[in-house]
Amino acid sequence: xNSFVYQNTTKVxxxxxxxxxLGSELSKYGKRVLLTYGGGSIKKTGLYxxxxxxxxxxxxxxxxxxxxxxxxxxxxxxxxxxxxxKQKIDVxxxxxxxSVLDCTKFIGAATFYDGNPWDIVLGKAKVDKGLPLLTxxxxxxxxxxxxxxxxxxxxxxxxxxxxRLPFMQPKASFLDPTNTYSVxxxxxxxxxxxxxxxxIEVYFCKKQDLFLLDCIMESLMRTVVxxxxxxxxxxxxxxxxxxxxxxxxWAINGLINGGKQQGWSCHPMEHQLSxxxxxxxxxxxxxxxxxxxxxxxxxxxxxRFNQFATNVFGITVDLSKMEIARIGIQCLSDxxxxxxxxxxxxxxxxxxxxxxxxxxxxxxxxxxxxYKALTEQDxxxxxxxxx
Amino acid sequence: xNSFVYQNTTKVxxxxxxxxxLGSELSKYGKRVLLTYGGGSIKKTGLYxxxxxxxxxxxxxxxxxxxxxxxxxxxxxxxxxxxxxKQKIDVxxxxxxxSVLDCTKFIGAATFYDGNPWDIVLGKAKVDKGLPLLTxxxxxxxxxxxxxxxxxxxxxxxxxxxxRLPFMQPKASFLDPTNTYSVxxxxxxxxxxxxxxxxIEVYFCKKQDLFLLDCIMESLMRTVVxxxxxxxxxxxxxxxxxxxxxxxxWAINGLINGGKQQGWSCHPMEHQLSxxxxxxxxxxxxxxxxxxxxxxxxxxxxxRFNQFATNVFGITVDLSKMEIARIGIQCLSDxxxxxxxxxxxxxxxxxxxxxxxxxxxxxxxxxxxxYKALTEQDxxxxxxxxx
Numbered sequence: 175x176n177s178f179v180y181q182n183t184t185k186v187x188x189x190x191x192x193x194x195x196l197g198s199e200l201s202k203y204g205k206r207v208l209l210t211y212g213g214g215s216i217k218k219t220g221l222y223x224x225x226x227x228x229x230x231x232x233x234x235x236x237x238x239x240x241x242x243x244x245x246x247x248x249x250x251x252x253x254x255x256x257x258x259x260k261q262k263i264d265v266x267x268x269x270x271x272x273s274v275l276d277c278t279k280f281i282g283a284a285t286f287y288d289g290n291p292w293d294i295v296l297g298k299a300k301v302d303k304g305l306p307l308l309t310x311x312x313x314x315x316x317x318x319x320x321x322x323x324x325x326x327x328x329x330x331x332x333x334x335x336x337x338r339l340p341f342m343q344p345k346a347s348f349l350d351p352t353n354t355y356s357v358x359x360x361x362x363x364x365x366x367x368x369x370x371x372x373x374i375e376v377y378f379c380k381k382q383d384l385f386l387l388d389c390i391m392e393s394l395m396r397t398v399v400x401x402x403x404x405x406x407x408x409x410x411x412x413x414x415x416x417x418x419x420x421x422x423x424w425a426i427n428g429l430i431n432g433g434k435q436q437g438w439s440c441h442p443m444e445h446q447l448s449x450x451x452x453x454x455x456x457x458x459x460x461x462x463x464x465x466x467x468x469x470x471x472x473x474x475x476x477x478r479f480n481q482f483a484t485n486v487f488g489i490t491v492d493l494s495k496m497e498i499a500r501i502g503i504q505c506l507s508d509x510x511x512x513x514x515x516x517x518x519x520x521x522x523x524x525x526x527x528x529x530x531x532x533x534x535x536x537x538x539x540x541x542x543x544x545y546k547a548l549t550e551q552d553x554x555x556x557x558x559x560x561x
Numbered sequence: 562x563n564s565f566v567y568q569n570t571t572k573v574x575x576x577x578x579x580x581x582x583l584g585s586e587l588s589k590y591g592k593r594v595l596l597t598y599g600g601g602s603i604k605k606t607g608l609y610x611x612x613x614x615x616x617x618x619x620x621x622x623x624x625x626x627x628x629x630x631x632x633x634x635x636x637x638x639x640x641x642x643x644x645x646x647k648q649k650i651d652v653x654x655x656x657x658x659x660s661v662l663d664c665t666k667f668i669g670a671a672t673f674y675d676g677n678p679w680d681i682v683l684g685k686a687k688v689d690k691g692l693p694l695l696t697x698x699x700x701x702x703x704x705x706x707x708x709x710x711x712x713x714x715x716x717x718x719x720x721x722x723x724x725r726l727p728f729m730q731p732k733a734s735f736l737d738p739t740n741t742y743s744v745x746x747x748x749x750x751x752x753x754x755x756x757x758x759x760x761i762e763v764y765f766c767k768k769q770d771l772f773l774l775d776c777i778m779e780s781l782m783r784t785v786v787x788x789x790x791x792x793x794x795x796x797x798x799x800x801x802x803x804x805x806x807x808x809x810x811w812a813i814n815g816l817i818n819g820g821k822q823q824g825w826s827c828h829p830m831e832h833q834l835s836x837x838x839x840x841x842x843x844x845x846x847x848x849x850x851x852x853x854x855x856x857x858x859x860x861x862x863x864x865r866f867n868q869f870a871t872n873v874f875g876i877t878v879d880l881s882k883m884e885i886a887r888i889g890i891q892c893l894s895d896x897x898x899x900x901x902x903x904x905x906x907x908x909x910x911x912x913x914x915x916x917x918x919x920x921x922x923x924x925x926x927x928x929x930x931x932y933k934a935l936t937e938q939d940x941x942x943x944x945x946x947x948x
Contacts, residue, residue, distance in 0.1 A: 177574075177577055177579055179575070181572040182569065183568070185566065188567060190564055383800060384804060385800075385804055389781075393776030397773040413770060413771075432575060432807070433575070
C-alpha cells in the first residue's frame with residue numbers, strides 16, 4: 175500500500191439557511207469581494223439577490239464578473255483577473271456549478287501572475303498563491319467546491335486541461351441542496367454521470383488495497399444510483415438533492431484516493447470531446463464509461479468488475495464472474511441512458527469520427543498509466559464504440 | 562434533515578516512513594517541543610528514539626512528559642501544563658494512543674488557564690486557545706488523532722468527562738500502521754470495540770436521513786468486523802492494521818455526524834464504568850453495547866436493527882425483521898466475545914452491582930436525548946444485564 179497525505183481544510187456549510195454565515199466568512203479575508211457567476215440563472219432563482227443582501231449587510235464592497243461559460247475559457251480567467259488586479263480584490267465568491275468554481279480558482283491564481291493565465295493551467299507558471307475563494311454551489315457534479323483542482327478550456331488550441339494548486343482550495347463552501355432544485359433533468363443526469371465517473375476512475379485501480387476505501391466508493395456510487403433518478407423525477411426532493419450533493423463532494427475531495435494507485439481513463443478521453451465539441455462533461459463521460467469498461471473487461475480485470483456489479487448494483491445471480499461483470503456494465507448503461515435519459519451515442523449528439531485520430535493522440539498523453547494502459551489506437555477504438 | 566457545518570483541518574501523514582516530515586511540521590509552530598507519552602512502550606519499540614532523532618535533526622529543543630495513564634487523570638494535565646508554562650513550550654507532540662492524545666489536548670488548553678484544569682474539562686473555564694498539537698498514533702481506537710475532543714478522569718470525584726474545543730484539533734497526525742504492530746490482541750480488540758461503538762452511537766439515531774452516511778457507517782463497521790480478527794491473529798498484517806487505523810479516524814472525525822440527529826447511549830454508561838473501575842474504555846463498551854441493543858430493540862427500532870444485521874453482518878435469511886435484528890445483535894456479541902476474545906460480562910472482570918445506582922444516576926445526565934431515552938432505572942437495568 176502506498177503512503178499518502180490527507181488534508182482537506184474547506185469549511186462546508188451544508189443545508190438550508192446557512193447563507194447568514196456568508197458575510198462573516200467573507201469578512202475574514204477583506205472588504206473587496208469579486209462575485210463570479212455563469213449565465214445568470216442565479217438571478218432567476220433569487221439566489222443572486224440573497225447573496226447581494228448578505229454582502230451588503232456585512233458592509234463589503236461587491237464587484238461582479240458574470241457570464242462564465244460551461245467549459246470555462248482561459249479568456250474569462252484573463253479578463254476577470256484584470257478586474258481583480260485593478261480593483262484590488264481581497265476575496266472571491268464563486269456562485270454556480272463546477273465551471274464557475276473552476277474558472278474562479280484560476281482567476282485567483284492569475285491575479286498574482288503577469289503572464290498568460292494559460293501558463294498556470296499548464297503548470298508552467300510559477301505562482302504560489304491565489305486570492306482566497308468562497309463558493310456557493312448550485313449544481314452537483316464536479317466536486318470543485320471541496321478540492322484544489324480545476325479544468326479550463328482553450329478554444330484556440332482546442333485544449334481542455336486540468337491542474338491542482340493547493341492555494342485554490344476553497345476556504346469555505348455553502349452547499350444548500352435547495353439551490354439545486356432548479357437544475358433540470360438533463361443537467362442533473364450529467365452531474366450524476368460526472369460523480370460516478372470520479373469514483374469509477376479511482377475504483378478501477380491497479381492494486382487492490384485499503385478495503386475501507388473500496389466500501390466508501392461503493393457507498394458513493396450506490397448513493398448516486400439511488401438518488402439521481404429521484405432528483406430527476408422530483409427536482410425538489412431535498413433528501414435526493416442532499417445525498418447527491420454530499421456524494422459529489424466526497425467523490426473527489428481526496429478521501430477515496432488514499433493509498434490507491436490510480437490511473438484515470440475516461441476523463442482524459444472526455445476532455446477531448448468537450449474541448450472539440452463543447453459538450454457537457456458529464457454527458458461525454460456517460461457515453462464513454464460503459465464502452466471503456468467493455469474494452470477493459472478481460473480475465474485480468476474480471477474480479478474488479480464482478481465486485482462492481484455485486485456491490486454497486488446488487489447483482490447476486492448464480493452466473494460466472496465474467497457474466498456478472500457484463501451484467502454490471504449493462505446496469506450502468508441502463509442507469510445512464512434509460513433511467514437518467516442521457517444520450518447513449520456520440521452520433522446522437524452529432525459527433526462523428528472526423529477528429530478521432532487527433533483527439534486520441536492528445537488523450538493518450540493522459541492514459542499511459544491508466545488502469546488499463548491505453549494507446550492512441552485503443553482510444554480511437556473506444557471513441558468508435560461510442561458512435 | 563438538519564443543516565450542519567463540516568470541517569476537519571488535521572493533516573494526516575498515513576503510512577510508513579512519514580516521520581521524516583515530523584521536524585518540518587513541528588518547526589512551523591516554534592522551537593520548544595513538549596513530547597508526551599504513556600507508560601514507555603514507545604521506548605521498547607524504538608519509536609521514541611526515531612522521534613527524538615527527527616526532533617534533533619530539526620534543531621528543536623525537546624522537553625518530555627511521560628507516564629500518562631490509560632484513562633488519563635486531571636492531575637497529569639495540571640502537572641504537564643506547569644512544565645509548558647515554565648519552559649515556554651511552543652508546540653506539543655503526543656505519541657501514544659487516545660489517552661496520551663486526549664491528555665495532551667487538555668495540557669495545551671491548560672497552559673493558557675490559571676485555574677484548575679478540571680474546569681476546562683467541565684466547560685466552565687473560559688479558554689479560547691491551546692498550544693498547537695501534533696500526534697503520532699500508536700493505538701487504533703479513540704479517533705482522537707483527527708478530532709478536537711478528549712476525555713479526562715478525575716479520580717477524586719470519580720468522574721470521567723469529555724469535552725470538545727476547536728483549538729484542540731491536532732495540526733498534523735502521523736498514522737503509521739506499523740506503529741500498532743506491537744499492540745496485543747486484547748488492546749486490539751478493545752480498540753475495535755471502541756471504533757464500532759463510535760459508529761453505532763451515531764448509526765442508531767432518531768431520524769433516518771442522508772443515506773450516504775448510513776452507507777459510510779456500514780462501510781466503517783464492515784471494515785472493523787473484517788480486519789480486527791486478522792490483526793488479532795497476525796499482529797504485523799499491514800493491510801489489517803491500516804484498515805483499522807483509518808477506520809478509527811473516520812469513525813469519529815465529524816464526517817458521519819452530518820445532519821444526523823444523534824443521541825449517544827453506551828459512551829455515557831461506559832464512562833462511569835471506567836471512572837469507577839479504571840477498566841479499558843473499549844472493554845466497557847464491548848460489554849455494554851449488545852445489552853443496550855437488546856434493551857432498545859422493539860417494534861419502533863426493529864427496522865434499524867434489521868438494517869444493521871443485513872448491511873454489517875450480511876444476514877439475508879428468510880426470517881422476520883425482528884428475528885433478523887436479533888441475529889444481528891448476536892453476531893455483534895459473537896464478534897466481540899468469541900472472535901475478538903473480550904470478556905463478556907462485568908462479573909468476569911470483578912465488577913459487581915455495588916455502585917450501579919450511583920453510576921446510573923451520573924450516566925443518566927448524558928442519556929436524556931439518547932436514541933432511546935434512558936432513565937436512571939433503565940441504565941441500572943442495562944448494567945445488571947451485563948453482570
